[in-house]
Amino acid sequence: MLGGGGLVAVNVYASATESGDQQGQVATGQVLSAPTIYCPDVGSRLTTVPDGAKADVDRELAQLDQQIVAAYQQLTRSAAAIEQNPGLADDTIMNPLKEKRSASLQRIADAIGREGDRPQGLDDLAACTLRSSNQGDGQSADPQGGATPSQSGQASTAPSQGTGAGGQGGNGPVAAxxxxxxxxxxxxxxxxxxxxxxxxxxxxxxxxxxxxxxxxxxxxxxxxxxxxxxxxxxxxxxxxxxxxxxxxxxxxxxxxxxxxxxxxxxxxxxxxxxxxxxxxxxxxxxxxxxxxxxxxxxxxxxxxxxxxxxxxxxxxxxxxxxxxxxxxxxxxxxxxxxxxxxxxxxxxxxxxxxxxxxxxxxxxxxxxxxxxxxxxxxxxxxxxxxxxxxxxxxxxxxxxxxxxxxxxxxxxxxxxxxxxxxxxxxxxxxxxxxxxxxxxxxxxxxxxxxxxxxxxxxxxxxxxxxxxxxxxxxxxxxxxxxxxxxxxxxxxxxxxxxxxxxxxxxxxxxxxxxxxxxxxxxxxxxxxxxxxxxxxxxxxxxxxxxxxxxxxxxxxxxxxxxxxxxxxxxxxxxxxxxxxxxxxxxxxxxTPTDTSVAALAGQETPATGSGTEPQTEPQAVQGDLAETGFHLWPALFGGLLLASGAVLLWRARRNAV
Structure with a gap:
């Protein structure tokens, strides 16, 4: 009876809260500051691009965005390991990202140089930094169109303790x-x-x-x-x-x-x-x-x-x-x-x-x-x-x-x-x-x-x-x-x-x-x-x-x-x-009061044509108790155990009398 009752309680509670766990969540108590990646925006610096170089430059700018996305996804997948070893972020994510950006920036400079004056100083934009998720809105732009750290100072290069809950996709929004x-x-x-x-x-x-x-x-x-x-x-x-x-x-x-x-x-x-x-x-x-x-x-x-x-x-x-x-x-x-x-x-x-x-x-x-x-x-x-x-x-x-x-x-x-x-x-x-x-x-x-x-x-x-x-x-x-x-x-x-x-x-x-x-x-x-x-x-x-x-x-x-x-x-x-x-x-x-953001869960996916067909119904995930009856079979089994135990107890007491 105890085992059956416990099985019922645990399964029903888990099913009833499952939907909420899968929906967007915002931490409203402690502030957990998950990191995000800041890279200088190259496109805003390129105010003059010859027509003959435009196609190549556009492709490389898109590739720079893809590199940041891939690095961010790697960062969130590695959050636990990086928390234990902060240096891992530089070794496995930030330094390789800088190398990839340097190569793309070199190709941009070459493309423009073939059609006109080669731009100078692009390689200075290769390095990226990690910033806590409570930075960004408070930043001010520098004269060249970049951003400067907020008054709280430069963010640590390692994720702060824990990863805050941050929406269904794992990367926001948050209560603030x-x-x-x-x-x-x-x-x-x-x-x-x-x-x-x-x-x-x-x-x-x-x-x-x-x-x-x-x-x-x-x-x-x-x-x-x-x-x-x-x-x-x-x-x-x-x-x-x-x-x-x-x-x-x-x-x-x-x-x-x-x-x-x-x-x-x-x-x-x-x-x-x-x-x-x-x-x-x-x-x-x-x-x-x-x-x-x-x-x-x-x-x-x-x-x-x-x-x-x-x-x-x-x-x-x-x-x-x-x-x-x-x-x-x-x-x-x-x-x-x-x-x-x-x-x-x-x-x-x-x-x-x-x-x-x-x-x-x-x-x-x-x-x-x-x-x-x-x-x-x-x-x-x-x-x-x-x-x-x-x-x-x-x-x-x-x-x-x-x-x-x-x-x-x-x-x-x-x-x-x-x-x-x-x-x-x-x-x-x-x-x-x-x-x-x-x-x-x-x-x-x-x-x-x-x-x-x-x-x-x-x-x-x-x-x-x-x-x-x-x-x-x-x-x-x-x-x-x-x-x-x-x-x-x-x-x-x-x-x-x-x-x-x-x-x-x-x-x-x-x-x-x-x-x-x-x-x-x-x-x-x-x-x-x-x-x-x-x-x-x-x-x-x-x-x-x-x-x-x-x-x-x-x-x-x-x-x-x-x-x-x-x-x-x-x-x-x-x-x-x-x-x-x-x-x-x-x-x-x-004024922001809570900046907890969760890490993005998901794999890096190459950008290829999707060609998906129209969808006729939402792909619903497991919902609340009314939607998850199929997943309540352990509770049903527990209920049978509970009922059987009650019957056996009643018969045993009756025979004893």
Missing amino acids: DYADITSVQPNVTTPAERSGGSTGTFSSSCGVNANGLFNSDNVIVAPGVSNGAHHFHDYIGNQSNNAFASDQDLANADTSCADKGDRSTYYWPVLRLQNGKQERDADKPGGGTEGNAGQIVTAKQVTLTFEGNPTSKVTEMPRLLRIITGDAKAFVNGPANANASWSCTGFENRQLKDKYPLCPAGSDVVRTFRFQSCWDGRNIDSANHRTHVAFEAPDGSCPAGFQAIPQLVQRIVYAVAAPSLQDGGRTVPLFAVDSFPEQLHKPVTDHGDFINVFDESLMRKMVDCINSGRTCGAGADEQPPSESTQPSEPSEPSDTASPVAPPAQTQSAEPSEPATEQPSSEPPATASSGTGLPRVDASTSPKESATAKPSTAKPSTTKSSTTKSSGGGVISEPTQRPDTETPADTAVAA
Whole structure:
């Protein structure tokens, strides 16, 4: 009887907690500081690359990223051994990484030297360092675009004691990555309009990527390289965007936009719920093998608005202009190019730069990207993908030699609930954007990418509309309801059915002083081919404002529903994307209180084409007690032992009488 009862208790307890153990977890007690790898960002230093060397340089830059990913994966697999012998990190990881980077940097210098002047000093960027996971957000950029250690000093070259829990993928997020939006002071201002300014707006309606088009490529940063981003992107608009898409491919592509004259491509890192589920990419590069785990969330609403300039008229964007806003590596690079902007519906006059928002009940999570809106008048791209465009000054003016173009304001709304930080996301799962593995899913790494493939006639119409102060475009009146497909069979109940108030434990974070770092080119204006994967879809919601202005609409209480994707695309490989969103100088964030991050579990996987087929159902891992009945057979056996023992005891006592 004792043995049977014990077997029942142990098995039931283990099964009931198994799901929570496999979901994203955040250590909320002691601070355990797991290491991450910082390497100088070579791409940002290469401001001039001859056209003849560009292909070779792009391939080598992608290879540098792959080397860091592989080193980080090795670091996390070897964490226990390195803790016992700190010197092992240098011998087996950091020194070999330096040698590989030196070889790649040599090839970059050779490629540029064959076409022009050979760059000097690249080899100085070969060495990388280990930093504890509580460094990064506090770093400041050096004049050359790198990062300097935070005020706490240089991190130890060995992992600190233990590895902190850090999400379903083992590399974040952590509790300190979230802040209660109600504790943030209003920090959004709008430049005053002046005589001669352009006050109109033009909207494009391109859906929410309900057909599930994503990949881990980045045709801007790593053209011709599969898995160049090492994380997955949502795509709307152009339907042919992958690493191998030529300008002609983009021009001839289909589009999800209501106005077929807009074949532009809009993409950003997917948002995932770390709820224990595994997507089809769970064992693929860019997905689970690189720490990007959990269920991809379909946006409730996406609005694309092109705005004017407060001080001047705007000119037409050149066709195939590329703009990257934000920095996908901002956690280790420092915030110089970061432009993340996180908020909640009803609170959009409060923007967060380096925290995910905890929204109150009835309020949805909002990501806003305000793109650079000053163009050099000559180039559609630049070697570092930044210097050909710039942000407006605080007064709305463009730098000398630049001219104002329509500013893309991209607003993405998700019906996801505030995670339960007090139990590591077991009750209500954590959410986070995909990132490079060593960037630990930090919100400051959020970023957006845009390629202008508007028909020239439609671009002229946009500019005329904005300059004349009118409101125009397919999404001008209201955003059409989000597309979605109903599941063909029931799914598990979602923990995110409706937003809940943030747990009391999370409200200890207090707003810090506004950050002062600004994107490198100019201060930003103040914030006012994939496979069909199953995604959480929050649709059929009330319409939202098409701009990033503070919301005055009543928060939506629409529940989200788990649905399957209706279609598939072409999944190439993950690509990296830079980010730039919310003005750093106006973002007020909560002070980190816990930086525990777990090591990434997973094997190093070469970046090759995946060619995966559309998935029709989530690959669910073992869930809670209701889902794991099959795994309760030991409890059933124990119950039989317990019952048999009781019967035998009863008979023995009866015979004794």
